[in-house]
Amino acid sequence: MNAVAFDTLRTARALEGKGFSREQSEGLAEQLAEGRTVDLLHLATREELRDEIAKLATKEELKHEVAKLATKEELKHEIALVRADMRDLENRMTIKLGAMLVVVTGVLLTAIRYFGAGH
Numbered sequence: 001m002n003a004v005a006f007d008t009l010r011t012a013r014a015l016e017g018k019g020f021s022r023e024q025s026e027g028l029a030e031q032l033a034e035g036r037t038v039d040l041l042h043l044a045t046r047e048e049l050r051d052e053i054a055k056l057a058t059k060e061e062l063k064h065e066v067a068k069l070a071t072k073e074e075l076k077h078e079i080a081l082v083r084a085d086m087r088d089l090e091n092r093m094t095i096k097l098g099a100m101l102v103v104v105t106g107v108l109l110t111a112i113r114y115f116g117a118g119h
Helices: 008-017 022-036 046-055 059-068 072-118
Strands: none
Touching: 008 022
16 A cells, blocks of 8 residues: 655644644644555556557547447337237237137047046
8 A cells, every 4th residue: 555645743733833732733633644545556557547548439430330320210110010020929829829728628528528428
């Protein structure tokens, strides 16, 4: 951890000159010094910043990407097509489920008639 230079003695003397007691000025100066301690190890170096800036897109690249995006109307049209496909799928599934219910009902009625008549 690297600390930013802070002169606690000078601060304490300045506070005493403003009317603080010796104990108050020393305590306050120590607290101020502790609060100013900064961990510089997590800060980026100039080289790291240069690398990150180099990765950023230029204005022209951004314009190109925006131009490739679909317009609002195109997106609305695509969403409408997807919704229509979903409605069609829902209708087909309803028909298939109805057909399966008819078949199962027929099988059950046949089984009841077949096994019911023998007993």
